[in-house]
Amino acid sequence: MVIAVYPGSFDPVTYGHLDIIYRASSSFDQVIVGVLCNSAKSPLFSGEERVNILKKVTDDIPNVTVKQFDGLSVNFAIENQAGVIVRGLRAVTDFEYELQMAQTNRVLAPNVDTIFLTTSLEYAYLSSTTMKEVAAFGGDISKFAPPLVVEAIRDKMNL
Numbered sequence: 001m002v003i004a005v006y007p008g009s010f011d012p013v014t015y016g017h018l019d020i021i022y023r024a025s026s027s028f029d030q031v032i033v034g035v036l037c038n039s040a041k042s043p044l045f046s047g048e049e050r051v052n053i054l055k056k057v058t059d060d061i062p063n064v065t066v067k068q069f070d071g072l073s074v075n076f077a078i079e080n081q082a083g084v085i086v087r088g089l090r091a092v093t094d095f096e097y098e099l100q101m102a103q104t105n106r107v108l109a110p111n112v113d114t115i116f117l118t119t120s121l122e123y124a125y126l127s128s129t130t131m132k133e134v135a136a137f138g139g140d141i142s143k144f145a146p147p148l149v150v151e152a153i154r155d156k157m158n159l
């Protein structure tokens with residue numbers, strides 16, 4: 001049984017994240033999406049809100065669960081008996097940061113491996129930050145995230 005964690009900020013989840021979650025769920029027995037709540041970033045959505053949104057948009061995938069976590073991703077992996085951390089790679093600009101993080105994590109926890117899934121081409125440009133910026137200026141974000149996420153952003157931004 002191979003358990004994978006997919007840690008991230010997910011503020012909020014996009015179709016790019018969902019693409020990684022779906023693909024990871026077909027490669028691993030169990031995928032636990034970890035929502036980091038103690039990040040230095042000031043998120044638009046609270047940890048609980050991000051978890052609730054993720055739970056709703058993944059409720060059709062039986063081997064995916066969603067949890068909130070604080071602290072190190074490797075500790076979240078170890079606490080959940082996961083041998084794998086999944087991360088999505090969009091472009092070469094992601095690579096340096098992701099490589100450094102994967103190598104640091106491997107030093108901290110040699111039994112936990114990071115596996116990268118390259119983001120599907122149609123979502124290669126997409127990030128939660130871009131989506132929030134487009135929304136804030138009144139742009140159409142319906143191609144970036146499921147309708148309930150679009151609605152949650154509109155409510156949060158009073159659009």
Ligand code: PNS
Nearest residue numbers: 007008009010036071072073074101104
């Ligand atoms: O969605 P993001 O913001 O790209 O996710 C980044 C995340 C949460 C995976 C990363 O910041 C992280 O793992 N933070 C927890 C602290 C940690 O474990 N740092 C890694 C040591 S370099």
